[in-house]
Amino acid sequence: MLCVFWLQKLTNNFSNSRPDAVIPRCLGSITSALSCQMRVFVAVVMVVSTEVDGDRRRHYTACWINTRSRPARHNIRARIAANVSDKALPIRGVxxxxxxxxxxxxxxxxxxxxxxxxxxxxxxxxxxxxxxxxxxxxxxxxxxxxxxxxxxxxxxxxxxxxxxxxxxxxxxxxxxxxxxxxxxxxxxxxxxxxxxxxxxxxxxxxxxxxxxxxxxxxxxxxxxxxxxxxxxxxxxxxxxxxxxxxxxxxxxxxxxxxxxxxxxxxxxxxxxxxxxxxxxxxxxxxxxxxxxxxxxxxxxxxxxxxxxxxxxxxxxxxxxxxxxxxxxxxxxxxxxxxxxxxxxxxxxxxxxx
Structure with a gap:
């Protein structure tokens, strides 16, 4: 069974929070939502603060992660980059x-x-x-x-x-x-x-x-x-x-x-x-x-x-x-x-x- 969690509402609820507070709260909500044994695709959102010419704003760095139910938070964080795979990446042309x-x-x-x-x-x-x-x-x-x-x-x-x-x-x-x-x-x-x-x-x-x-x-x-x-x-x-x-x-x-x-x-x-x-x-x-x-x-x-x-x-x-x-x-x-x-x-x- 394939489940897709859409986190827009979740991130909007946290929009006034500090970035370092949003991350664990988002991950905690995802973790608690996965209560049955199934393979799912979860959109994980990392929040970083951006400044352009002194204008500070936050943006959401999102990626899809293929995981199982009740994942440990550090496992999600460890695979947060969009292009990181389950297998070690080969080093080319050394x-x-x-x-x-x-x-x-x-x-x-x-x-x-x-x-x-x-x-x-x-x-x-x-x-x-x-x-x-x-x-x-x-x-x-x-x-x-x-x-x-x-x-x-x-x-x-x-x-x-x-x-x-x-x-x-x-x-x-x-x-x-x-x-x-x-x-x-x-x-x-x-x-x-x-x-x-x-x-x-x-x-x-x-x-x-x-x-x-x-x-x-x-x-x-x-x-x-x-x-x-x-x-x-x-x-x-x-x-x-x-x-x-x-x-x-x-x-x-x-x-x-x-x-x-x-x-x-x-x-x-x-x-x-x-x-x-x-x-x-x-x-x-x-x-x-x-x-x-x-x-x-x-x-x-x-x-x-x-x-x-x-x-x-x-x-x-x-x-x-x-x-x-x-x-x-x-x-x-x-x-x-x-x-x-x-x-x-x-x-x-x-x-x-």
Whole structure:
């Protein structure tokens, strides 16, 4: 017997609730409704908050899930992305290599075929960080991951330029791979690479995803929010501990430990005495005509929502997604939501190009 639950009335009843309250209430209603042994198709609704040019609104991320009666809530959540199947997704066309770029051996991996998506990791990771994205996106796209200079297997030269060379390193990698243009996906520190590249080479960027990062923007509103946050919050401990939310650690101790161990595979590095170079300023960003999507976890303790919101406003037409129950690593903590929303954004950017 086939049952279809139409949840429009349910979601309307919860329309004035916080997103993090709606999700468990929706799932609870679905669970209680499934009282007999049968296979059903259920429309599950995830609620995320969206901002476009400062106008905040919520939208419902819906997908159909094939399940059985009385499913555990975590089983539904684990399959929330529309394209996730019951079977493990194969990884297509794997190429592991390195290229001589700007005086170093830049380590990279390439998967799949088609239009290119390039993923830039944060300071707490390396190319291993994208293990939950590559099987998903490589089904339809050519996916490039790489170790930033000074991370993973991409060792910097003694007294090398470090982060100051990130943008030029990315350009060299794309040239080496004969990729003229690509969709760029950045996490945290990787935002400096991707935003800097987008400003310098906008004709080579098809879309830009900035996850928990403002890419070092030298914008007064962003800098002010960062200073306000730093004045009232003290950072302590290595980044592997701070980059995920306490709730994620409590619910997923094994994955939290994996995040930490990936971070610890990086070689020792030292912060430049003058700090990281400043990123693009207001004038450079206001003329950036590239589809841009910002993510922020509502529990982010490194780049909090108010900082990311200020950064999103600096790029005209950009969108901001606030994800409940996530910290500084939405891509790692909530991969199903992240993958689904990034895919939808990229598809929209391709249609409007």
């Amino acid at each position: 190429q592991v290599s390195s290229a001589k770029i700007n005086g170093i051996d830049l380590h990279y991996q390439r998967y799949g075929e088609g239009d290119a998506i390039v993923f830039a990791h944060g300071a707490g990771g390396n190319l291993l960080s994208w293990w939950q994205q590559i099987p998903f996106f490589s089904q339809r796209y050519q996916c490039i991951t790489f170790d930033h200079r000074g991370f993973g297997h991409s060792l910097d030269v003694p007294e090398g330029p470090g982060a100051a060379s990130f943008v030029d390193d990315l350009r060299g990698l794309l040239d080496h791979l004969d990729i003229e243009s690509a969709h760029l996906v950045a996490q945290s520190m990787g935002g400096r690479t991707m935003l800097g590249f987008a400003v310098k080479y906008p004709h080579r960027v098809r879309s830009l995803v900035m996850a928990d990062t403002v890419g070092g923007m030298n914008v007064p509103a962003v800098v002010a929010e960062q200073h306000n946050w730093a004045a009232t919050h003290t950072a302590s401990g290595e980044i592997g501990f701070r980059a995920v939310s306490p709730l994620f650690v409590q619910r997923n101790p094994n994955l939290a430990n994996l995040y930490l161990q990936i971070s610890r595979t990086n070689p020792p590095r030292h912060m430049p005495p003058d700090g990281l170079p400043a990123g693009p300023g207001t004038d450079e960003l206001k003329n950036l005509n590239i589809p841009a999507l910002f993510f922020v976890g509502e529990d982010d303790q490194i780049s909090p929502p108010q900082v990311i919101a200020a950064g999103a406003k600096a790029i005209p037409g950009s969108k901001l997604l606030r994800v409940p129950e996530a910290g500084h690593s939405v891509y790692f903590e909530k991969p199903d939501i992240f993958n689904f929303e990034v895919l939808r954004f990229i598809e929209s950017a391709e249609k409007s190009a």
